[in-house]
Amino acid sequence: xxxxxxxxxxxxxxxxxxxxxxxxxxxxxxxxxxxxxxxxxxxxxxxxxxxxxxxxxxxxxxxxxxxxxxxxxxxxxxxxxxxxxxxxxxxxxxxxxxxxxxxxxxxxxxxxxxxxxxxxxxxxxxxxxxxxxxxxxxxxxxxxxxxxxxxxxxxxxxxxxxxxxxxxxxxxxxxxxxxxxxxxxxxxxxxxxxxxxxxxxxxxxxxxxxxxxxxxxxxxxxxxxxxxxxxxxxxxxxxxxxxxxxxxxxxxxxxxxxxxxxxxxxxxxxxxxxxxxxxxxxxxxxxxxxxxxxxxxxxxxxxxxxxxxxxxxxxxxxxxxxxxxxxxxxxxxxxxxxxxxxxxxxxxxxxxxxxxxxxxxxxxxxxxxxxxxxxxxxxxxxxxxxxxxxxxxxxxxxxxxxxxxxxxxxxxxxxxxxxxxxxxxxxxxxxxxxxxxxxxxxxxxxxxxxxxxxxxxxxxxxxxxxxxxxxxxxxxxxxxxxxxxxxxxxxxxxxxxxxxxxxxxxxxx
Numbered sequence: 001x002x003x004x005x006x007x008x009x010x011x012x013x014x015x016x017x018x019x020x021x022x023x024x025x026x027x028x029x030x031x032x033x034x035x036x037x038x039x040x041x042x043x044x045x046x047x048x049x050x051x052x053x054x055x056x057x058x059x060x061x062x063x064x065x066x067x068x069x070x071x072x073x074x075x076x077x078x079x080x081x082x083x084x085x086x087x088x089x090x091x092x093x094x095x096x097x098x099x100x101x102x103x104x105x106x107x108x109x110x111x112x113x114x115x116x117x118x119x120x121x122x123x124x125x126x127x128x129x130x131x132x133x134x135x136x137x138x139x140x141x142x143x144x145x146x147x148x149x150x151x152x153x154x155x156x157x158x159x160x161x162x163x164x165x166x167x168x169x170x171x172x173x174x175x176x177x178x179x180x181x182x183x184x185x186x187x188x189x190x191x192x193x194x195x196x197x198x199x200x201x202x203x204x205x206x207x208x209x210x211x212x213x214x215x216x217x218x219x220x221x222x223x224x225x226x227x228x229x230x231x232x233x234x235x236x237x238x239x240x241x242x243x244x245x246x247x248x249x250x251x252x253x254x255x256x257x258x259x260x261x262x263x264x265x266x267x268x269x270x271x272x273x274x275x276x277x278x279x280x281x282x283x284x285x286x287x288x289x290x291x292x293x294x295x296x297x298x299x300x301x302x303x304x305x306x307x308x309x310x311x312x313x314x315x316x317x318x319x320x321x322x323x324x325x326x327x328x329x330x331x332x333x334x335x336x337x338x339x340x341x342x343x344x345x346x347x348x349x350x351x352x353x354x355x356x357x358x359x360x361x362x363x364x365x366x367x368x369x370x371x372x373x374x375x376x377x378x379x380x381x382x383x384x385x386x387x388x389x390x391x392x393x394x395x396x397x398x399x400x401x402x403x404x405x406x407x408x409x410x411x412x413x414x415x416x417x418x419x420x421x422x423x424x425x426x427x428x429x430x431x432x433x434x435x436x437x438x439x440x441x442x443x444x445x446x447x448x449x450x451x452x453x454x455x456x457x458x459x460x461x462x463x464x465x466x467x468x469x470x471x472x473x474x475x476x477x478x479x480x481x482x483x484x485x486x487x488x489x490x491x492x493x494x495x496x497x498x499x500x501x502x503x504x505x506x507x508x509x
Contacts, residue, residue, distance in 0.1 A: 024050075024448035026059025027133030027165075030125060032116060032148055033140040034064020035075070038171070040082035042202075043139060046440035048083055051101045055445060061108040063128050067115060075111040086438075116140065117147050122155035131161065135447055137169040145170055146187045153191035160196070169198045169447055172263050174456075176254070177472050178465040181262075185458040198447050199456040203264045203367075205439040207428055208402040210454065212271045212369070213285070215396070215404065223276070225373070228352045233501075235370040236268050238358040239508050241314050242365075243486070244336070248327030256338045257306070257471050260358040266293060266464035267456070268398075269354055272369055273344055282452040286460055293463035297343040299470045305482055305493045306471075307337035309361040312486030319361065319486045333476035336360045337484060339494040341501075342467070355498060355505070361486035363509025367398040370506050395506075403427040 029047070031039050050056050064075055080102065087097045112128060114121030136152060138145055149168060152158045158166040170188070175181030188197055203209055216222055225231070238260055244251045251259070270289035277284040310321040323330050337359030344354065373392040395405045405425045446454055456464075482491035489495075489508050498504050 021055060021445070022449070023055055023057050024060065024445060025133055025165075026057040027135065027448070028061045028063055028129045029135050029137065029444075029448075030063045030065060030129065031137045031139055032065045032144070033138070034062075034111070035066035035068045035070065035078075036139055038139040039064065040079065041086070042438045042440050043137065043444070044079050044082055045086040046438045046444050048086070048101060048105065049437055049441050050445055051105050052098060053441075059132070061110065062105075063110050063112055063125070065112045065114065065116075065121065065125065067113065069113060070111050072110050076106050076109050079109060080106070116144050117151065119151070119155070122151050122157060126155060126157055129157075131164060133164050133166075135167045135169060138171055140171075142171075142173050142176075146184060149188050149191050158192055158196065165196075165450065167196050167198055167447060167450075168192060169200050171200055173254070173258070174199055174263070174461050175465060176258055178462065178469045181461055181465045185461065189458070194458060195452070197458075198452060199461060200443055201263050201267055201454075201456060202439050202443065203267060203398070204454040205441070205443040206398055206402065208396055208398045208404075209268065209271065210442070211404075212268075212396060213280075217276050227348050228350055230373055231352055232372045232374045233352055233503060234269075234272060234354045234372065235506060236265060236272070236354065236356040236368075237370070237506070237508065238265060238268075238356075238367045239362040240360050240365055241362060241487075243309070243319060243361050244322060244325050244328065246326075248325055251336075252328060252332060252334050255334045256336055256358055256360070257468055261338060261340075261356065261468050262461075262464040263456075265356050265358060266467060268369055269293075269342065269356065270460075272371075273349055273354070275348070280453060282455075283457075285453050286457045290457070290460050290463050292344060292346075293460065293467060295344050295346045295349075296467045297345050299340060299342070299467070301474065301480075303341040303497075304471055305337075305339040305491060305497050306335035306480060307339075307359065307482040307484050307491035307494065308332070308334070309336050309359075309486045310483045312361065312488060314361060314487040321486065322361075333478050333481055335476075335481060337362075337482075337490055337494070338471075339490065339497055340471075341497060353501065355503075357490065357494060357505070359484075359490055363487060363489050363507075365400055366508055369396040369398070370394070371396075372503075393506075401427065401429070403429075 031043060033039060044062075047056070047062065070078075083102065084097055110128065112121065112124045114124060134157070136148075136157075138148055140148070149158075152168070158168065160166050168188075175184050216226060267289075270292045273292045274285075274288040275291070277288045308322050311324065312319060312321075322328060322334070322336050323332050328334075337357070339355070339357040342354040342356065344350075344352070371394040373394070375391065391407065393405075393407045395407075397403045397405065403426050405423055407423050443454060446452070482493040484491040489505070495505065
């Protein structure tokens, strides 16, 4: 037995070395908004982790672009402090900041001060990058996406050479409805080719999200069951315990639907429901995802619940209602919760509802996909109450923990035939010795090597907005805004949405 295990471990190690990722090509990583929170909290730590993994070329550099009056030395000092904070936040998994990695990275960080819409800024960027490969990361407010890309084009900074690439990473929100998303796509494509645009969704950087495709298509016992003959329904949950916090100005004009559903939730739905692509080529995968989103049946008012949190208790502390939060209109009709029932009009999923819910100030922080399989025939267990049979559910946990749980029935030991529910759980942190990450490492690295599989294409973005546009067209209506206590499972109306179909939500808390 020991020899078999040793042989298996050796094969795994050999496979790992054989498939080890290569270093990124040399080039500059230009961050518009390089002095902001996203850069310090997520992008820089992700770059640091890539450097720790020896995935960055010696010709790599970071150029931060922002308005603040900083020198290179001051920027480096700020970034060093941000990295120390990142390492400290790992808690029990904390490992001291690697001085060898910082020594390598520090001289490769520089600063360009300037306004995002001033010609001189782009002249300074051009001087800093020369004729090298370059990725422009737009870590800025959405209103700057179009103007920055326009300026990059006018300055000739996105013109690709024979052996050089120029790419632009666009953060969300990508539009605030379908017309604005179409308009932004049109504006970007006036300057860039589609293959140069990397529309990022940080959910797709999570290992479990990427594992959805591997789980489905590399295991022969899952794919034959992944259809309307065997699956009763699917639940997708993206729940948060936090409230609006300091984002009232943003959230008042956005709400739960715009903030989460067209991007994060739709990506999870598409990856769960898509057909097998002909390959893992970026366009092959994105083609199948778009087909799913295009097949979503138009929502009706009865398919949607909008809610808003009232005062309650979260984590043992009293918290105010949404309308009492600083900066929020006391008569606000902005939803902080949304639940909806989607139907996919294609051969695989006809008749299988996909229930999705997302909200703030809920009972727990949790993002998961729950696949509810149809019940087995009851003939053999006619003396067992139907409600006591354990439903077969596979839950794909995305955050805060990453893994997969499978729930099924088994015989309870003893002379009588009695059934009990059991669970088998796979946990990424326990099985794989991967260090803590920001979730951006894979996405940044993929952009560097030109793999757009985990990034959204223009038609994918528009299909996501098209699915939720009816909700936005109905407008805000206080009569249909269901209240729920902070710290609860959500509004009663969301429970009723499933109860009409004789189903119920899995508990969040």
